Amino acid sequence: MPDINDPAPDFTLPRDGGGTVTLSELRGTPVVLFFYPKDNTPGCTKESIGFSSEMPAFEAAGAKVFGISKDSVKKHDNFVEKHALTTPLLSDAEGTTCEDYGVWKEKKMYGKTFWGIERSTFLIGADGMIKQVWPKVKVDGHVDEVLAAVRAL
Template sequence: MTQLTENAVAPALVLATDGEGRFDLAAFMGRKVVVYFYPKADTPGCTTEGQDFSTLIDQFEAADTAVIGISRDTVKKLDRFKSKHDLKVILGSDEDGTVTEAWGVWIQKKLYGREYMGIERATFLIDREGRIARVWHNVKVKGHAQEVLEVAKEL
């Protein structure tokens, strides 16, 4: 599995989203896009991250930047998650794992000595030409959305 690096062309990204929508990264050419991957809907860190990006969504929009959060949850679960926490970001469902694998965020993890495969909490900022401008791996949620916003404003 290859890790995506800055200046690389962002891989194709077409997903079903909450609200029976569809997200196609190619349709956002000419705009900046934040693509953040999170392990599981409705867990504490993932909820906080979604809320933090949602709180700043107007500022992201003002910076001509779209925001999508991606997990392997079903669209139905994403709909409940978004509604329960009043999230304002697009939520994409990668149920079959093709996107998380293509983006290099489906990784081996350890918890209490047990190894398993899961999503790395990672964020990619895509520039107007469809290239990866910035990558954050092993994201710590506190303050992350604000940091991404500051970088997006400068781009």
């Protein structure tokens, strides 16, 4: 997992609604990347709604926010429509970006072991360097904590 003061791994990923997002093209702007396991699951829905509800505050602070999972663009489009999300969602169907950011991990639930995305958030400064990392995110209060970190940049 990249750490504070490491350069953020670059990527180009398709987004909900069409088009792509390339991280290096956002240089000059702080960027929040929140990696989440799966569209339409309780924690992921709550987190995505939380970031969406605070999008005006992130924009006022000059930051861009993107959610990333391995779900397809079509699933993202359905998720966005179902919950009226305003946060752009990026599809890392191949998992390369998840691996580059170290969030693709072996997980355990109900005694079963499997691979999946560990809910994690990265704050990338305008210079392209990682400023803060939140591994193993607990959803409650997380959006406010990230927003405070953005404002403190």
